[in-house]
Amino acid sequence: MADFLLSSVSKTYKPGLFKKPVQAVNDLSLNVSHGTVYGLVGPNGAGKSTTIRLLLGLIRPDSGSILFSGKLLKESTVQSEIGYLPENPYLYDHLTLAELLNFCGQTSALSISDTHERGQVLMAKLNLLEVQKRPLRTFSKGMLQRAGICFALLHDPSVVILDEPMSGLDPIGRKMVFDLIVELKQQGKTIFFCSHILNDVERLCDQIGLMNNGRLIKQFEREVFLQNIGKTVFLHTSILDESQQLNIQSLGGSIRREGEGHLLAIPDGNYYPVNSYLEESAIKILGCRSEWMSLEDLFIQSVKESGQ
Amino acid sequence: MKSIFALATITFKEGIRNRSLFGIALLALFLFGLNITVAGFFMRDIGKVTVDMNLSALSFAGLLLVFFVGVNLMAKDIDRKTIHLVLSKPISRAQYIWGKFFGIQLFVTVSLLLLLVLSSLTVLLLLQMYPAYFVGFSWSIFYIAAFFILVKFSVLAAIVVFFSSITSSSLITLIFSLSSYVAGVTIEEVVFYLQSEFAVQEKIISESLKIFIDIVSYIIPNFTVFDFTLEAAHGLAIAGNRIFLSLGYGTIYISILLMLASFIFARREFN
Numbered sequence: 001m002a003d004f005l006l007s008s009v010s011k012t013y014k015p016g017l018f019k020k021p022v023q024a025v026n027d028l029s030l031n032v033s034h035g036t037v038y039g040l041v042g043p044n045g046a047g048k049s050t051t052i053r054l055l056l057g058l059i060r061p062d063s064g065s066i067l068f069s070g071k072l073l074k075e076s077t078v079q080s081e082i083g084y085l086p087e088n089p090y091l092y093d094h095l096t097l098a099e100l101l102n103f104c105g106q107t108s109a110l111s112i113s114d115t116h117e118r119g120q121v122l123m124a125k126l127n128l129l130e131v132q133k134r135p136l137r138t139f140s141k142g143m144l145q146r147a148g149i150c151f152a153l154l155h156d157p158s159v160v161i162l163d164e165p166m167s168g169l170d171p172i173g174r175k176m177v178f179d180l181i182v183e184l185k186q187q188g189k190t191i192f193f194c195s196h197i198l199n200d201v202e203r204l205c206d207q208i209g210l211m212n213n214g215r216l217i218k219q220f221e222r223e224v225f226l227q228n229i230g231k232t233v234f235l236h237t238s239i240l241d242e243s244q245q246l247n248i249q250s251l252g253g254s255i256r257r258e259g260e261g262h263l264l265a266i267p268d269g270n271y272y273p274v275n276s277y278l279e280e281s282a283i284k285i286l287g288c289r290s291e292w293m294s295l296e297d298l299f300i301q302s303v304k305e306s307g308q
Numbered sequence: 309m310k311s312i313f314a315l316a317t318i319t320f321k322e323g324i325r326n327r328s329l330f331g332i333a334l335l336a337l338f339l340f341g342l343n344i345t346v347a348g349f350f351m352r353d354i355g356k357v358t359v360d361m362n363l364s365a366l367s368f369a370g371l372l373l374v375f376f377v378g379v380n381l382m383a384k385d386i387d388r389k390t391i392h393l394v395l396s397k398p399i400s401r402a403q404y405i406w407g408k409f410f411g412i413q414l415f416v417t418v419s420l421l422l423l424l425v426l427s428s429l430t431v432l433l434l435l436q437m438y439p440a441y442f443v444g445f446s447w448s449i450f451y452i453a454a455f456f457i458l459v460k461f462s463v464l465a466a467i468v469v470f471f472s473s474i475t476s477s478s479l480i481t482l483i484f485s486l487s488s489y490v491a492g493v494t495i496e497e498v499v500f501y502l503q504s505e506f507a508v509q510e511k512i513i514s515e516s517l518k519i520f521i522d523i524v525s526y527i528i529p530n531f532t533v534f535d536f537t538l539e540a541a542h543g544l545a546i547a548g549n550r551i552f553l554s555l556g557y558g559t560i561y562i563s564i565l566l567m568l569a570s571f572i573f574a575r576r577e578f579n
Binding site: 060079086091100151 | 310311313314315317318321322325326388389390392393395396397398399577578579
């Protein structure tokens with residue numbers, strides 16, 4: 001069953017008098033299945049954060065419907081089941097992290113002992129135990145980001161919405177957060193996240209949606225673009241002429257143009273005949289790769305195709 | 309109820325740890341000190357001037373507390389989008405409004421109580437120094453007047469919460485709240501003037517303006533009903549029904565404002 005089902009959702013902002021309305025989300029339909037990690041990527045202003053606000057009920061769609069676990073979305077129905085981390089979380093300056101987590105526990109109807117126990121576990125995972133009694137205004141950007149993650153996860157939500165979770169984190173912080181997301185994934189939680197760091201999206205997501213100008217321009221499973229089902233060898237060669245391309249394709253290889261040459265995908269069983277042909281034809285091999293098309297390639301190609 | 313309590317607690321902590329509080333306390337201390345220094349100049353009016361200055365200092369400090377700290381306790385949440393985080397927890401929008409109000413209210417109450425202790429010490433000191441000039445002074449009337457300063461700022465806190473529920477900018481909230489306060493402390497005088505014979509003689513005041521002021525006087529809070537400084541300074545007894553009416557007016561005004569704020573806030577979108 002889908003945790004979130006959006007059908008033809010549109011949202012237009014009215015910035016003010018005499019200003020042109022901005023269509024932030026346009027006819028968006030997407031399906032976030034239970035237990036999956038859904039990554040929404042897109043350029044700045046694509047409508048990703050607006051989509052998250054729609055899912056949280058902070059704004060209402062002009063048209064279309066949003067279902068949460070099969071029921072029409074209402075703020076009160078989702079809050080207890082969702083953990084949310086906004087991009088650049090602004091937390092209360094004069095509170096300590098421990099006080100912030102106590103607040104979260106109280107509002108989420110957790111007992112004092114549960115709040116303390118879960119808080120300690122999360123803070124330990126995100127290396128915040130030593131600073132839990134310090135005012136949040138003294139935290140660095142990365143520490144605030146990690147504190148925001150603790151706040152989002154304290155009540156053990158079944159759905160986690162993360163808006164740029166790696167933003168402002170150093171490599172160690174990124175690793176901590178990455179491991180935490182992997183752990184949440186293993187626990188079977190549904191994770192919906194937006195990120196500009198495509199490498200993280202590639203590594204974490206089961207489903208990926210590409211958004212541009214408020215529209216979902218492409219949606220696919222992770223394996224589709226990786227072509228990693230079965231064993232495949234990817235070789236980067238010099239430019240091939242048409243007859244060479246036809247010959248390689250007849251031997252079972254796939255070809256696409258990339259940069260100053262071509263990229264070949266050769267299934268394991270067809271490797272030797274293709275390799276012999278490359279040697280006979282004196283085709284220069286420039287290198288090898290681990291994937292058919294990176295998310296970055298696909299992202300740029302899709303944005304170009306959609307008219308930007 | 310637990311959510312309202314939790315929100316009120318963090319709002320109170322945010323307020324009470326704000327550094328502006330030290331500045332406001334120092335200013336109030338300066339005014340109390342000034343009172344002690346200059347009291348001797350007023351001879352027979354020492355008692356009246358002391359009570360007047362102390363209650364005015366409390367009132368001024370309360371005003372600064374609400375405008376410099378109280379406004380930010382809710383408006384900043386919306387301005388900085390902290391509200392996105394808070395509303396992602398199981399808190400309804402109405403609970404948010406009431407929680408914020410009780411938090412600001414608690415912060416103003418505790419701060420004013422601390423200042424009232426210092427104010428009482430100032431009055432006590434001058435009472436010991438010049439007992440002959442405190443004829444008719446009553447601690448109970450002094451504390452009733454101080455209590456109604458708190459009621460006045462509770463109404464102002466509700467006004468701040470109301471405007472914060474409408475706008476996204478803390479500056480606009482501050483301007484609207486300040487305007488409401490200025491209008492609220494002067495509206496009674498304006499209404500009395502329009503009803504007086506002097507106004508009848510002024511032919512330039514049109515009927516439509518009078519009707520407009522009449523309508524506005526029912527909307528804008530009348531802050532003068534909470535002013536018992538005169539009674540406290542002169543040691544005049546305060547009738548029980550006046551206390552009851554002023555308190556009832558304040559309570560009803562706060563309740564209506566918060567209900568309206570909850571209604572508007574529930575329909576608001578947070579971009």
